[in-house]
Amino acid sequence: MRALGCALALLTFIGLATAANGAEVPVPRSPAHWATDNAGFLSAQAVDALDARLRAYESASGHQVLVYVTPTTGDTPTEDWTVRTFARWKVGRKGLDDGLVLFVFPADRKVRIEVGYGLEQKIPDATAARIIRDITPKLKAGDPDAAVTSGVDEILRALEGQTRAGGSGAPGAGSGAYGKNDEGPRGTMPPDPVPAPADSGSSRLWDIVGVWIGVLIGLAVVVGIIVLIMKLPDPPKGAYISSRSSGFGLWDVLNIVGSVAGVAAGGFSGGGGMSGGGGATGSW
């Protein structure tokens, strides 16, 4: 009976943590395809062709490159929305951060290339801005298929190291030393907003004892939460940061299940990459 109560309280807690997570990042779940159009902006053939191409590109090069068309980012500024979305989808491989997403927002008339940390050398901001300047006239002219397809052409060409002739100063931001604490290329040191669990330094005995202390603390927390739930009808707002970093919520479980299912079905699934706001935005 008591165990049942604890389990119920735990479920409620997971539910609260999930609700808080959802409020923090109003961004979509990871797409199942490499090319996605939620806005009916591109033709179905163009989407299929892009999807097949980008899927093949990932198997060949390892880089995850996505196209994502959705009507609008709402009240959120474009760059803010795209960096959060990228972080949730985890585009690119973990540690290499070699992902890239071409976002198109037809209702906002905006387009953005969001570049993972590991590809900032190959596609510096100036290159991303040039690609966008090349495709916005086609968007303006009402030919979205050609615009997005040629944008992907240029992105893949740049990733293969074939920069366009006639450029000056483009790689400026990509070279030179950055912070004194940087030990190498940026891709090798992705920031991890979720602190990794402490390892080493403690013996097995401590670990075992620690587990039991953890169990005791856990029980105390559950009891505390039951008390809290009885006292507070609403989940506390603005407390998402601590819950995000400590909670392994239902959302994460769903994400993992979804990823596994996606791999089984041959769909896209993020590899654990991050972006830091690199890239460029344009409007038409």
Next chain:
Amino acid sequence: MNRGLIAIGGLIVVLAIVAMGLTGTYNRLVTLDQTVQSQWAQVESVYQRRADLIPNLVSTVKGAANFEKSTYVAVAEARSKVGQLNLGSGVPNDPAAFAKFQAAQDGLSSALSRLLVVVEKYPDLKATQNFSDLQAQLEGTENRIAVERMRFNRAAQTFNTTRDSFPTVLVAGLFGPRFNEKTYFKSQAGSETAPQVKF
């Protein structure tokens, strides 16, 4: 069984539990502190990236005919103030050093935005490939600064929440300035809005 022996045994158990609690608390603080430090390195690196763009920017606008000298001189001066910052590694733990860092960087931000306002009056300069590349790099770098600052604040808040919770707060003070509360970036009044061009 001797009563005294039981009492001593009980005391040892209690002390052992306290010691374990201390170890766990210390290790947790170390982990969170490391996250803050590595995020701080990211913040420094994106600001450094911006500073590296300045010489090229200044020489580009200098080349434009009759460009208002005071604006790019102000940018170069603000850049050199940033370059003179020598604050060491414990900046997030030291509110005074942190304030100095932010003041210098904000000074460069506002000098830069004034310069970009002035550039609007020089359409020939704006149209050049070199300047539009520079502008893309500046915009991207400002966006990176916003992202890394946000992530730093998040890491600092996670650390501070743990550090100031009971009973960790009783332990945190024992280890010197290392586990001081971390300082946050504050957004400056008006810094969130793009510069307006008025005639």
